[in-house]
Amino acid sequence: MSISSSLALFRVPSFTPALAAILAATLAEAVAGSYMALLAVEKIGMSPLELSAFLTLSAISGIAVTTLFGHMHDRKPILWPLLVAMGAKILGLALCAALTQTWMLIAVGVALFGPSSASFALMFAMAKGYLDRVGGETVSRGMAALRMTSSLSWAIGPAIGAGLVAGWSFTGVYVGASLLAALALGVVLASRVKVVPADTSERQKITLDVVRAAAPAVIAMTAFHTVMFMGSNAMSIVVVRELGSETDVGLLFSLCAAIEVLVMGLFVVRPMARVSVPLLVFGFALFAAYFLMALLWPTLLSLYLGQIPRAAAIGILSVVGMAYVQQLLPGRAGVASALFGNTMSAGALLSGLGTGIFAEAFGYWAVFGVCAVLSLVGGAVLFVPAKKR
Numbered sequence: 457m458s459i460s461s462s463l464a465l466f467r468v469p470s471f472t473p474a475l476a477a478i479l480a481a482t483l484a485e486a487v488a489g490s491y492m493a494l495l496a497v498e499k500i501g502m503s504p505l506e507l508s509a510f511l512t513l514s515a516i517s518g519i520a521v522t523t524l525f526g527h528m529h530d531r532k533p534i535l536w537p538l539l540v541a542m543g544a545k546i547l548g549l550a551l552c553a554a555l556t557q558t559w560m561l562i563a564v565g566v567a568l569f570g571p572s573s574a575s576f577a578l579m580f581a582m583a584k585g586y587l588d589r590v591g592g593e594t595v596s597r598g599m600a601a602l603r604m605t606s607s608l609s610w611a612i613g614p615a616i617g618a619g620l621v622a623g624w625s626f627t628g629v630y631v632g633a634s635l636l637a638a639l640a641l642g643v644v645l646a647s648r649v650k651v652v653p654a655d656t657s658e659r660q661k662i663t664l665d666v667v668r669a670a671a672p673a674v675i676a677m678t679a680f681h682t683v684m685f686m687g688s689n690a691m692s693i694v695v696v697r698e699l700g701s702e703t704d705v706g707l708l709f710s711l712c713a714a715i716e717v718l719v720m721g722l723f724v725v726r727p728m729a730r731v732s733v734p735l736l737v738f739g740f741a742l743f744a745a746y747f748l749m750a751l752l753w754p755t756l757l758s759l760y761l762g763q764i765p766r767a768a769a770i771g772i773l774s775v776v777g778m779a780y781v782q783q784l785l786p787g788r789a790g791v792a793s794a795l796f797g798n799t800m801s802a803g804a805l806l807s808g809l810g811t812g813i814f815a816e817a818f819g820y821w822a823v824f825g826v827c828a829v830l831s832l833v834g835g836a837v838l839f840v841p842a843k844k845r
Contacts, residue, residue, distance in 0.1 A: 471598060473647035474583040475605055480640035481542065481575060482606040486613020487620070488549050488633035490709045493689045494696060495552060495561075495626050502558055507689075508812020510562045515805030517570020519798050525574045526794020529581050533651040535644075538578040542641040545572035546634055553630040570801075577797030582651050584782070584793065596779065597724055603775045604720035610713030618706025670784045672837050674799060676736065677781065679834030680773045681803025682810065683743055683827045687766075689811045690823035691750075691759065697820075699756040712763040712770070719771030731780040733838055739772035740835030747828035754821065769831075 496502040496510055525537040548568030555561050580602060587598040620628035692705045746766040750758055778796050785792040814822045 468586050468589075468594065468598065470586050470647070470649050471583060473643055473649050474579055474586075475602060477640045477643045477649075478579050478583075478602055479605050479609055480636050480643060481545065481579070482609035483613045483616075484545065484549060484633045484636035484640065486610040486709070486713070487617040487636060488552065488630055490614040490617045490692065490706055491621060491626060491629050491702075493692050494702065494705070495630075497693060498696070499626050500556065500558055500561055502561075504812045504816040506558050506562075506812075508808045510558075510565050511685075511689075511808025511811070512805050513562060514565030514569045514573075515801045515803075515808060517566045518573035518801035518804070521571040522574040522577050522794050522797045522801060526577055526581070526791050526797070529578060529651065529794075530791055533585075535649070535651050538575060538582070538644065538651075539641070541572050541575035541578060542637065542644065544568045545575060546637040546641065548572055549630050549637055550634040553627045553634070573797065573801055574794075576800070577793040580778075580797075581793035582649065585651065599779065599782075600720060600723035600775050603778065604717055604724060607713050607716035607720055607771065607774070611710050611717055612713075614706040614709035614713070618703045618710075621702055621706070670781065670795070673777070673780050673784060674795065676740075676834045676838045677773075677777045677796060677799035678802045678806070679830050679837070680740070680743070680777060681800045682806040683747075683803075683830045683834070684770060684807075685804050686807035686810050686823055686830075687747060687827045689807060690815070690820045690827075693815075694754075694820050695756065695759065699754075699759070704756065708759060708763060711760065712767045715764060715767030716771040716774075719768050720775055723775045731776055731783050733780075735772060736776050736780065737835040737839045739769045739776070740831050740838075742766075742772070743769035744828045744831035744835075747824045747831065750824050751821070751828070 493507065496507050502510065521541070525541070528534065528537055545568070548564050551564050551568070552561070555564065580599070583602055584595070584599065587595045616632065617629050620632050624631075688709075691708065695704050695708065696702055742765040746762045746769065749762050749765070778793075781796045781799075782792045785795070810826055811820075811823055814826055
């Protein structure tokens with residue numbers, strides 16, 4: 457990638473503040489998210505089924521709000537839904553520093569964490585609106601750079617969380633995360649970002665044919681996010697209870713995210729002209745390999761080594777998967793970003809159900825087996841329709 461191509465991204469209006477806001481907001485999620493399952497299980501004392509209820513209800517709330525805000529984004533360029541979502545994130549993380557009861561955490565999840573999840577889709581949709589005005593490879597390169605930035609946050613955030621939990625326990629983790637979320641909101645307000653009207657020249661009506669065309673991608677991305685969240689929850693708990701310590705949890709997440717940054721950086725250097733479905737299938741195969749490796753060799757060293765295929769899978773599926781959904785819905789940045797974001801919320805919902813049910817019945821190691829199967833199913837859903845088309 458030439459220097460001029462690199463600088464072109466930063467000349468796109470509002471791209472730099474969007475990049476900075478995504479960095480800070482995702483950093484807040486990375487600091488807090490690495491320890492959310494441990495907060496629920498170890499500090500508050502949730503059972504597997506109560507943990508499942510917390511994750512599931514939060515996800516349902518997130519799907520509803522993200523869908524609403526995504527459609528609003530495409531109809532009219534307004535900023536207040538993003539501000540509401542970011543404010544909910546700040547308050548929800550701050551409250552986690554003081555919560556002591558199961559019902560309190562569930563209430564925060566539904567009322568605050570659900571709506572806050574819409575901020576991810578809205579920030580990406582806002583940035584894509586500006587990138588679309590430039591067009592060409594800048595769009596693909598810019599979206600890959602945004603995804604790489606979010607992974608960079610996950611490379612740094614869990615390590616910060618590990619330091620905070622060692623020095624100030626869970627209180628320090630969630631106070632720190634809340635301050636980072638406030639920084640993201642401050643960037644948006646200080647830069648006076650405006651939401652631009654969507655490009656309607658290629659906009660499709662949401663017809664049954666469009667839904668059918670997008671369905672395999674939506675199912676596959678939901679499987680991907682289910683596996684990602686369910687595997688993360690199980691990994692953090694088995695590491696603390698059987699293999700290592702809370703510090704190892706933070707280091708594992710950071711190692712994975714650091715490798716993700718390298719993988720996503722390749723898509724910035726060599727942007728895609730069109731989405732490669734076989735590459736998506738390869739990403740699912742790598743994910744399945746990671747979970748099978750953990751099951752066959754259940755040690756801390758195995759999990760550290762396994763972050764290589766895990767990170768490569770997440771990097772490929774995150775960048776190419778989002779581009780695939782956007783390619784299927786041209787001219788609908790808000791709906792496409794909301795749809796991709798909702799596959800994350802649906803994944804969180806299903807991971808909550810799956811983690812609780814399978815861990816209650818068979819233990820947390822059984823969750824790795826479920827994740828391996830779902831990874832193979834996600835790849836198959838994409839591969840078969842791709843051959844028919």
